[in-house]
Amino acid sequence: MAQGQFTDGIVAGRLAPPDYSANFSDLHPPLDQHEALVESDRCYFCYDAPCMQACPTSIDIPLFIREISTGNPLGAAKTIFDQNILGGMCARVCPTETLCEEACVRETAEGKPVQIGRLQRFATDVAMGAGRQFYQRAADTGKSVAIVGAGPAGLACAHRLSMLGHAVTVLDARPKPGGLNEYGIAAYKTPNGFAQAEVDYITGIGGITIENDKALGRDFSVSGLLEEHDAVFLGMGLAGVNALRAEGEEAHNVENAVDFIATLRQASDLSGIRIGRRVVVVGGGMTAVDAAVQARLLGAEEVTIAYRRGRESMNASAFEQDLAASKGVKIRHWVQPRRVLTEGGEVTGVELEYTSFEDGRLSGTGQTLVIEADQVFKAIGQNFVAAPLNGSGEKIAVEGGRIAVDGEGRTTMPRVWAGGDCVGVGEDLTVSAVAQGRDAAMSIHKALIG
Amino acid sequence: MADIRSDFLGIKSPNPFWLASAPPTDKAYNVVRAFQAGWGGVVWKTLGEEGPPVVNVNGPRYGAIWGADRRLLGLNNIELITDRQLQVNLQEMKQVKRDWPDRAIIASIMVPCEEHAWKAILPLVEETEVDGIELNFGCPHGMSERGMGSAVGQVPEYIEMVARWCKQYTRMPVIVKLTPNITDIRYPARAAKRGGADAVSLINTISSIVSVDLDDFAPQPTIDGKGSHGGYCGPAVKPIALNMVAEIARDPETRGLPISGIGGVTTWRDAAEFMALGAGNVQVCTAAMTYGFKIVQEMITGLSNWMDSKGHQRLEDFIGRATPNVTDWQYLNLNYVTKAHIDQDLCIKCGRCHIACEDTSHQAITNMLDGVRHFEVIEEECVGCNLCVNVCPVQDCITMERLAPGDLDRRTGKVVEPTYANWTTHPNNPMHREAPVQVPEPAE
Ligand SMILES: Cc1cc2nc3c(=O)[nH]c(=O)nc-3n(C[C@H](O)[C@H](O)[C@H](O)COP(=O)(O)OP(=O)(O)OC[C@H]3O[C@@H](n4cnc5c(N)ncnc54)[C@H](O)[C@@H]3O)c2cc1C
Ligand SMILES: Cc1cc2nc3c(=O)[nH]c(=O)nc-3n(C[C@H](O)[C@H](O)[C@H](O)COP(=O)(O)O)c2cc1C
Ligand code: SF4
Ligand code: SF4
Ligand code: SF4
Numbered sequence: 046m047a048q049g050q051f052t053d054g055i056v057a058g059r060l061a062p063p064d065y066s067a068n069f070s071d072l073h074p075p076l077d078q079h080e081a082l083v084e085s086d087r088c089y090f091c092y093d094a095p096c097m098q099a100c101p102t103s104i105d106i107p108l109f110i111r112e113i114s115t116g117n118p119l120g121a122a123k124t125i126f127d128q129n130i131l132g133g134m135c136a137r138v139c140p141t142e143t144l145c146e147e148a149c150v151r152e153t154a155e156g157k158p159v160q161i162g163r164l165q166r167f168a169t170d171v172a173m174g175a176g177r178q179f180y181q182r183a184a185d186t187g188k189s190v191a192i193v194g195a196g197p198a199g200l201a202c203a204h205r206l207s208m209l210g211h212a213v214t215v216l217d218a219r220p221k222p223g224g225l226n227e228y229g230i231a232a233y234k235t236p237n238g239f240a241q242a243e244v245d246y247i248t249g250i251g252g253i254t255i256e257n258d259k260a261l262g263r264d265f266s267v268s269g270l271l272e273e274h275d276a277v278f279l280g281m282g283l284a285g286v287n288a289l290r291a292e293g294e295e296a297h298n299v300e301n302a303v304d305f306i307a308t309l310r311q312a313s314d315l316s317g318i319r320i321g322r323r324v325v326v327v328g329g330g331m332t333a334v335d336a337a338v339q340a341r342l343l344g345a346e347e348v349t350i351a352y353r354r355g356r357e358s359m360n361a362s363a364f365e366q367d368l369a370a371s372k373g374v375k376i377r378h379w380v381q382p383r384r385v386l387t388e389g390g391e392v393t394g395v396e397l398e399y400t401s402f403e404d405g406r407l408s409g410t411g412q413t414l415v416i417e418a419d420q421v422f423k424a425i426g427q428n429f430v431a432a433p434l435n436g437s438g439e440k441i442a443v444e445g446g447r448i449a450v451d452g453e454g455r456t457t458m459p460r461v462w463a464g465g466d467c468v469g470v471g472e473d474l475t476v477s478a479v480a481q482g483r484d485a486a487m488s489i490h491k492a493l494i495g
Numbered sequence: 496m497a498d499i500r501s502d503f504l505g506i507k508s509p510n511p512f513w514l515a516s517a518p519p520t521d522k523a524y525n526v527v528r529a530f531q532a533g534w535g536g537v538v539w540k541t542l543g544e545e546g547p548p549v550v551n552v553n554g555p556r557y558g559a560i561w562g563a564d565r566r567l568l569g570l571n572n573i574e575l576i577t578d579r580q581l582q583v584n585l586q587e588m589k590q591v592k593r594d595w596p597d598r599a600i601i602a603s604i605m606v607p608c609e610e611h612a613w614k615a616i617l618p619l620v621e622e623t624e625v626d627g628i629e630l631n632f633g634c635p636h637g638m639s640e641r642g643m644g645s646a647v648g649q650v651p652e653y654i655e656m657v658a659r660w661c662k663q664y665t666r667m668p669v670i671v672k673l674t675p676n677i678t679d680i681r682y683p684a685r686a687a688k689r690g691g692a693d694a695v696s697l698i699n700t701i702s703s704i705v706s707v708d709l710d711d712f713a714p715q716p717t718i719d720g721k722g723s724h725g726g727y728c729g730p731a732v733k734p735i736a737l738n739m740v741a742e743i744a745r746d747p748e749t750r751g752l753p754i755s756g757i758g759g760v761t762t763w764r765d766a767a768e769f770m771a772l773g774a775g776n777v778q779v780c781t782a783a784m785t786y787g788f789k790i791v792q793e794m795i796t797g798l799s800n801w802m803d804s805k806g807h808q809r810l811e812d813f814i815g816r817a818t819p820n821v822t823d824w825q826y827l828n829l830n831y832v833t834k835a836h837i838d839q840d841l842c843i844k845c846g847r848c849h850i851a852c853e854d855t856s857h858q859a860i861t862n863m864l865d866g867v868r869h870f871e872v873i874e875e876e877c878v879g880c881n882l883c884v885n886v887c888p889v890q891d892c893i894t895m896e897r898l899a900p901g902d903l904d905r906r907t908g909k910v911v912e913p914t915y916a917n918w919t920t921h922p923n924n925p926m927h928r929e930a931p932v933q934v935p936e937p938a939e
Contacts, residue, residue: 082565083565086565150845153844
């Protein structure tokens with residue numbers, strides 16, 4: 046029997062079984078052939094297209110859309126993959142409303158951009174569905190590269206290097222490859238095992254070995270890798286989670302949003318996941334929204350996002366905020382957590398303090414409110430954990446909490462490159478990680494081939 | 496309220512919108528629906544000789560080309576004239592005319608090019624009391640192989656001869672429908688006039704292959720692996736038809752000959768353009784076949800509102816008003832200088848104007864200004880060709896602005912002359928004359 050929304054505490058199975066699959070189905074359902082043709086006809090084939098400039102991987106968007114419109118989806122897919130081998134995932138998870146679609150001239154013209162993301166998905170689905178591999182490996186160069194982290198950055202780097210003829214070994218601490226594609230992205234953005242299917246598609250080129258359950262700093266070191274390989278790429282993402290610095294945060298039932306999401310993503314049966322009746326998520330980014338929305342979709346009655354600044358400062362895009370609202374999540378602005386209230390070790394609520402922006406600083410007003418809660422998720426940001434780099438000496442410089450790199454992704458340590466969330470450039474997005482991984486691969490290639 | 500009642504050769508109809516002879520006018524059922532929808536008149540689907548009617552193919556008869564969003568731009572057909580018994584058609588025509596006395600009904604006829612054949616059919620048609628006849632000399636496929644349709648329309652002598660027979664054997668007004676599948680439309684029009692025809696109508700369809708099936712390697716529509724050329728019509732043919740209408744309207748030999756304008760008429764605006772060039776009314780086929788009969792409502796209100804806004808009270812107030820402004824290239828004023836101008840508030844920065852001008856024209860539009868995406872006309876380079884206006888997706892965003900006499904044309908470094916000067920006097924013209932030849936005024 047479904048527990049329903051009104052059972053107190055943290056329980057599994059709040060919903061009836063069919064509700065889970067309905068709730069977690071595709072957020073943006075795929076375009077069918079007719080829809081894709083109608084939509085592709087809207088593209089103006091702009092010169093030096095603004096959408097393309099807004100894409101971190103610079104996909105030739107007008108060209109691939111024109112290819113779709115002329116009945117050539119395979120050509121379209123290749124145009125996409127040429128720039129972004131994770132074009133399938135990016136089509137699903139990119140916040141297009143702040144990237145290509147925001148820049149689309151039809152957004153300027155009539156507030157309705159061409160649906161670039163969904164068209165991209167259409168084309169990549171056709172190619173991946175047909176198992177079509179577009180790239181052949183160049184002749185073996187005899188060089189080998191080790192990649193730490195099988196997330197978007199690592200995978201993009203691996204594919205490009207393999208294409209150029211290098212042997213690639215990818216090492217990842219987690220049991221499955223994919224990084225946050227597998228463990229982080231909201232379930233309704235990438236349903237039906239797409240993340241693993243994409244990893245298989247990428248490694249289908251050959252020459253890439255992925256070794257899971259291998260953690261840098263525990264099982265191997267950067268200097269060790271450099272003994273066996275000609276170059277190393279670090280795409281380790283952000284392993285740490287920022288603390289709330291609120292009293293009582295160590296209480297039982299105060300969890301990291303990313304851990305909750307990872308558990309959810311790995312669950313074979315969503316009805317087995319326990320969720321509170323009243324949930325508070327602290328934070329204002331994509332992780333906060335994803336945690337809050339998925340809590341609602343699992344049957345939580347009341348879900349509140351508590352964010353310490355105003356709407357416009359939220360890292361979650363307007364689209365994401367609207368999504369949260371449409372799923373019944375309440376977003377409270379200008380409040381920061383002071384205390385997690387507990388009774389007998391169980392969370393009962395969160396005491397929040399109102400904030401305001403004065404003299405250029407955010408500060409508490411002293412006034413408080415209490416929101417009842419039996420589960421709290423922390424989503425105030427992830428951070429880079431530099432410890433595993435230890436043993437490499439001081440050679441890999443960290444700046445502003447992330448690995449310092451130059452324009453080509455080179456770290457301060459010779460033969461070591463880095464990209465993705467673990468470096469301090471670009472936005473923390475899948476597509477930026479892909480761009481950095483790919484570009485680092487080109488730089489590595491240049492260095493190895495001379 | 497403008498009066499849009501039409502009088503064409505004395506044939507009255509509540510508006511100038513007729514359906515052309517084609518499937519929409521194939522039988523009473525369609526025609527009655529058309530009249531219910533508001534059409535002013537119809538030219539009944541072409542009648543053939545008495546006896547067993549022609550047969551149509553039993554596979555696809557149409558092919559098309561499309562614009563964005565699969566808007567039909569051009570239609571191709573391999574249909575023949577009516578495939579129903581002559582008597583059935585005549586009975587229905589008579590009944591419908593009786594039921595709808597205020598609407599125009601014209602009988603379209605195509606019989607062999609022999610006097611007895613025309614002499615035989617005309618009294619039968621006359622007996623139906625329809626308003627007139629249209630001689631189908633236009634159909635480019637199927638019938639022409641049998642020595643009818645465009646096979647006749649391509650030989651001016653035959654046109655003249657058949658028109659003369661018709662004038663001789665009937666008192667009904669005679670309209671000759673012209674085929675565009677000739678090099679100079681004035682010849683068949685002149686022949687029709689010489690034969691005594693009361694009017695010409697044009698155009699019929701243009702010989703065409705609309706597409707090729709790349710799996711079967713056959714023209715489309717494909718019938719059992721083969722295809723044949725068909726007749727092309729719809730919005731795509733409008734420019735060709737407009738030109739032909741203008742050619743006849745301004746030809747000294749045919750000037751004043753009434754014209755029924757046909758070819759791609761889809762909106763009230765298309766109709767007004769045909770009429771401005773000299774057509775007394777218009778006929779429509781493809782637009783009705785694409786959208787159904789209701790489109791006539793848009794045509795009626797559109798034409799009437801436009802006339803009101805311009806102060807035209809009756810159709811005659813604007814019919815033929817554009818004809819005197821159609822001239823030959825050599826008479827165009829070379830001292831008329833324009834430059835493109837981009838309205839920055841309307842510009843959505845798609846860059847199409849830039850790349851069109853940059854790659855294929857005169858390198859006269861920027862794409863950057865101070866490192867920012869910005870499209871602006873470089874007057875020093877702009878020849879005023881209008882390409883950018885045509886490729887810009889935003890209406891009225893790029894306009895052509897005339898340089899006033901006395902202004903400096905920054906491309907040529909010359910001051911714009913206030914006078915009219917054309918190619919006939921241009922020094923580069925090996926046959927140039929001293930004084931400009933003015934456009935010949937049409938005789939009234
Ligand atoms: C909840 C959530 C939702 C998100 N939603 C979106 C979204 O909708 N759209 C979007 O564009 N972006 C989204 N992002 C951001 C996006 O997921 C990241 O920017 C992207 O995954 C970064 O890729 P990466 O390859 O740098 O790192 P990751 O994807 O984090 O991959 C890093 C990999 O390195 C491995 N690793 C870490 N440390 C070690 C070690 N010591 N040894 C070996 N391996 C190690 C990890 O196991 C992991 O597999 C979201 C992020 C989160 C947390
Ligand atoms: C399917 C079809 C059948 C036609 N049959 C005839 C016909 O029997 N007699 C005729 O005079 N014109 C015929 N036409 C030509 C039309 O009357 C008209 O001249 C032509 O289609 C151009 O007008 P439009 O662009 O409005 O379609 C036919 C056109 C089509 C599409
Ligand atoms: S900006 Fe929009 S219209 Fe222009 S090329 Fe990109 S998707 Fe097409
Ligand atoms: S009018 Fe012609 S030459 Fe002038 S800017 Fe436009 S395209 Fe270029
Ligand atoms: S084509 Fe029109 S909208 Fe596009 S950049 Fe040029 S002026 Fe602007």
